[in-house]
Amino acid sequence: MLYFAPWKTVLIWLTVAVGVLFALPNLYPQSVRDSLPEIIPNDTLALGLDLQGGVHLQLRLDRQDLVEQRLESVADEVRRALRAEGIGYTGLSGRGQRVSFTLRDPADAEATREALSDLTTPIQTGVLTGGTVREVTIDEGADGRFVLDITDQGLDYRMASALSQTVEVIRGRIDELGTTEPVIQRQGADRIIVQVPGLGDPERLKDLIGTTARLTFQMVDTTVSTEEALQSRPPVGTELLYSTDDPPVPYVLETREIVTGENLEDAQAGFDQRTNEPIVTFRFDGTGAQRFGRATQENVGRPFAIVLDDQVISAPVIREPILGGSGQISGNFTVDGANDLAILLRAGALPLKPTFVEERTVGPSLGADSIAAGEIAGIIGAILVVGFMFVAYGFLGLIANLALLINITLVIAALSALGATLTLPGIAGIVLTVGMAVDSNVLIFERIREERLGGRSLIQAIDAGFQRAFTTIVDANVTTLIAAIILFYLGSGPIRGFAVTLAIGIVTTVFTAFILTRWMMAFWLRRRKPKELPLGLGRHLRPDTHIKFMWLRRYSFTLSALVVVASMALFATVNMNLGIDFKGGSLVEVQAIEGEADIGAIRTDLSDLNLGDVQVQGFGAPSDALIRIESQGGGDNAEQSAIAKVRAVLEDDYNIRRVEVVGPTVSGELATAGTIAVLAALAAILIYIWLRFEWQFALGAIIATTHDVLLTIGMFVVTGLEFNLSSIAAILTIVGYSLNDTVVVYDRVRENLRRYKKMPIPELLDMSMNQTLPRTILTSVTTLLALLALFFFGGEVLRSFVSAMIFGVVIGTYSSIFIAAPILIMFRLRPGALSQEDDEAKKEKAATANTAPVDMDTA
Known part of the structure; x- marks a missing residue:
């Protein structure tokens, strides 16, 4: 037991030497690690957000949102296909995972099946796997009634695609911020983990990655006044949307989209040469430039709206045709706001709006x-x-x-x-x-x-x-x-x-x-x-x-x-003193900018926000305080709203050192x-x-x-x-x-x-x-x-x-x-x-x- 052959001795100390070689870079500054030869290990032990600061977010894509989106998409496809073939129908509606309608003339059944064949064609799920998925199945009744069912397999495929697309879009947006070593990865069937070390502004990050950023250009309908639209339903083919102004201004817009953000080739923040206000300049690809140019040629003198996530950013009047495929968006932006909008437009839109179910900020x-x-x-x-x-x-x-x-x-x-x-x-x-x-x-x-x-x-x-x-x-x-x-x-x-x-x-x-x-x-x-x-x-x-x-x-x-x-x-x-990890809610650690933390004043200020049970106590140094807010009971988004209110009340007098938000789903x-x-x-x-x-x-x-x-x-x-x-x-x-x-x-x-x-x-x-x-x-x-x-x-x-x-x-x-x-x-x-x-x-x-x-x- 005490005899070691020479080769064993060499192997033992070689193992120790390799361990020291891999551990040493943790003692070097970054400049020294960058100068090391490639053959020498330079990987270091990454510190968690609880040790170096940063933001950890867990996002969830709601499957029900996907179902509603697919339901609307299938109904639109049915409507378009039947109109193109001149087939009369009635009672087109969608509920659950099913779209149904009835033909006016049951003799059109064969033509209907042919018109809707593209919807039922299996799609390839991967080049390597060679698998296929049928997203929609059709059942036909004897009285000319058709029922289209959206399959669970098709929804699973769409959800996986939405997750992958969301990860890539979020990665593109965060990379634009210039942060170091962000982590964006899928977790499970509907979750995404986002970790950004060293970031000190979690609200900006949430705004950046939580915005769907679906951009559309739509004509403003001037044939009906907004007062009439508010008092009754907007005319068929139009919708009522509000601007981002304070107070918001209503607009009646044509639902037909001239062009969408999918046709954007580039977007950059800049300044208006006349007013020196922050703006966002954009440039369309060939298809988008052609559509936009034709629309502006045909509608000189009419206003059109630039819509982001169902909110009107700007509604300028077309003074002359815009044929160059480029333009600008103005809307009382701040410099950061214009830059963030440019980032959103460059990265593209999210397929589904995510919900923040967990937040941990240090x-x-x-x-x-x-x-x-x-x-x-x-x-x-x-x-x-x-x-x-x-x-x-x-x-x-x-x-x-x-x-x-x-x-x-x-x-x-x-x-x-x-x-x-x-x-x-x-x-x-x-x-x-x-x-x-x-x-x-x-x-x-x-x-x-x-x-x-x-x-x-x-x-x-x-x-x-x-x-x-x-x-x-x-x-x-x-x-x-x-x-x-x-x-x-x-x-x-x-x-x-x-x-x-x-x-x-x-x-x-x-x-x-x-x-x-x-x-x-x-x-x-x-x-x-x-x-x-x-x-x-x-x-x-x-x-x-x-x-x-x-x-x-x-x-x-x-x-x-x-x-x-x-x-x-x-x-x-x-009752055990369960943390927010297990019962949901929010935890905020603050530090007074000057002097000691006023526990009583914090408690009084937060009691006016109607957030339920709010506990405030000293924590460590006299300048520190710990705030616990009970679960809001209104779903995951309600927790985020509560934190936003707390930040708004305290951020002038206190530094927010730590924030943990756990929604009911995660808890x-x-x-x-x-x-x-x-x-x-x-x-x-x-x-x-x-x-x-x-x-x-x-x-x-x-x-x-x-x-x-x-x-x-x-x-x-x-x-x-x-x-x-x-x-x-x-x-x-x-x-x-x-x-x-x-x-x-x-x-x-x-x-x-x-x-x-x-x-x-x-x-x-x-x-x-x-x-x-x-x-x-x-x-x-x-x-x-x-x-x-x-x-x-x-x-x-x-x-x-x-x-x-x-x-x-x-x-x-x-x-x-x-x-x-x-x-x-x-x-x-x-x-x-x-x-x-x-x-x-x-x-x-x-x-x-x-x-x-x-x-x-x-x-």
């Missing part, structure tokens, strides 16, 4: 504060962990610290190479990785110390310690890896980021703890030829204590049962996805432990973990801490930590069951608890040191999250000792349960019993 100042706080907390936490490991294990602590440093470097390298984004839940994954990495080294060192106290030579003790710790390390990390994989596939957003970071951390932990640490120990043995282990204060935590843990089980079971019941009762009767999905993810992870871990150990161990691990989750939920109820998506990530971290701790204990119980077949189970469990007690104490202390640094120095945003983590570590340590192990007695576990040792166990026992001295010149 101002650049808050992002900078989060990064600064995270750096300080990370440095302090690292110093505490490194110092503690050195004090506990002396020189061996230095080896563990070096392995931990390389571990974190490899995690950062992997995230950088994958182009992953580091968020606050991702930091939680790294914290758990640190805990597991330290735990793995503590397991190895404690095993070595046990073997040395058992009378083995130093080399034999180190070799046996690594062998015995390997199975425990693998079991503990595999259970956490299972949870991470399931959370990645079933979770969403921050939960997936947590899962990716955790999965990478598990792989790097096994590598650094079992391979890299073992190589460094072998190198130390070969160079120094020590006679004894250089242990620090950890030597005072002896594995041969005789604490009667099982005698205390009646008290611990009673206490835990009472607390769990109380937690469930409180959860059922007291329900997040709650469901988070619950399913946690339950599925527990089920998969149950199966693994059942297969790897015995059914008693599997049930014991799940009961202990469920105990920790329920108590954590009770803690949220009692303390009133906000329960949001980050809280789910905290619970998942607690699950991972608790399982890791429990599996370590169970692994020692399983080993002792094989070794002491006639020992009474309570006595055997006591012995196992005492043997693993030093490892439990040391791991818990190091993890708590890292968490306490985050709690005191990580900033207000992280505080509630870290509070749950600290509580989880304490309760997880308690449950692994006082719940997970004693419950095996209740399940009638007997020493003979594992009497049939598998081949692997026999080999391990034989190898341990006959460990040969290691050649110090080749170790």
